[in-house]
Amino acid sequence: MKGPLVPVEESKAIAVRVDRLLADLGRPKPPISLAQVRAVQKLDVRYYSVGNPDFMDRLAHKMRIAGKVITEPWRLVEAVKQMDLKALLLPDAKRILIDDDLHDIKKRWAEAHEITHDLLDWHKDFMYGDAEVTLLPSCEAMIEAEANLGAGLILFPGYYINDYLSGKDPLMSLAMNLANDSGNSISSAGWRIAEHSGRPTFFMICEPGSLREASVKHLAVSTPFEQRFGHIQAPQLFTIVKANARHARGGPLGAFTYALRDVEGRQHEFVFDVFSNGHSILTMGYTKV
Ligand SMILES: [Zn+2]
Incomplete structure (x- = not known):
């Protein structure tokens, strides 16, 4: 995964x-x-x-x-x-x-x-x-x-993405804008944002597009996420999404915060932003510190 x-x-x-x-x-x-x-x-x-x-x-x-x-x-x-x-x-x-x-x-x-x-x-x-x-x-x-x-x-070249992402929170709207401006898929844009992020960030793709039937297909994480939250597995993130997102067929499924423990046991508030394009459920998540 x-x-x-x-x-x-x-x-x-x-x-x-x-x-x-x-x-x-x-x-x-x-x-x-x-x-x-x-x-x-x-x-x-x-x-x-x-x-x-x-x-x-x-x-x-x-x-x-x-x-x-x-x-x-x-x-x-x-x-x-x-x-x-x-x-x-x-x-x-x-x-x-x-x-x-x-x-x-x-x-x-x-x-x-x-x-x-x-x-x-x-x-x-x-x-x-x-x-x-x-x-x-x-x-x-x-x-x-x-x-x-x-x-x-x-x-998504480095010389472009550095400026593009600078000062912006890794939310689904950012992934959609980046996809649009670069002519690439939302999934690849979300993945690139997570990979490039300097803070603990993840991007998760679940299929199919309904929360009730979906399971996790892919999880991309930033290096800071891997270092500090690498023990957190994709199914755990999906359980949180299922319990907190709005159940709907497509469009935004809501944004919410949820605390995750780092390797030292300290709690950090993560923003989860969930979107369904009908085929997949896409979630961007990050914490500021
Ligand atoms: Zn190959």
Whole structure:
């Protein structure tokens, strides 16, 4: 449910690498044109559907699927079908393949994720196959967590987000504005806000969009949250949301405060802000100290 936090040294290396890439484009303001980013990397993109996999008739060697190394040669089309892959990177062909059935806003995330696999030196020499789950923050494989971190940095660059978030409380309205201004999904915006926050902050995605039926799918947390509230598990946060949010089909489900104990047993008042988009229940939570 909660993916691994990429260690500080690797995070810095990824941020430097992504910044260098965007600097080549003059550090543009979002929405970031992924076509321009790919042009710098000399990558192209093709879309496939499982019903019409015309250009996937080739053998894959040395593949990483969901972080696992697969050395046995596999026909690409079989790998896509069996593993339900949504996006691939073929580094030798300098090509990204994306499932055309993915929602447009998810295609953007998938493309930025594959660009990162291509960008990072220590990801080289493998072909990557990503299922829906490896494109999410909860994926436990570190190599996928790194690609997701890079995707966030490409779509919400550091030089942009520092100013954008400065002095603002991490609430759902902020995630929605950021999503709108950057051309990305609300989920990815909320995740990036939590990840970037300098105070204990979390962002939780539960599905489906009704509180009665939902369960936690993903939890993203800031480093200060992990350090001081890392013992708090996602189901505990969801129980609090269920007991305090308004039960409705969609729209704002209310904001409330709730005290959580830190590792030293001290209580801290958290603001919980809950929103349903009909498909998912999204919660941003933070404390000021
Ligand atoms: Zn990947």
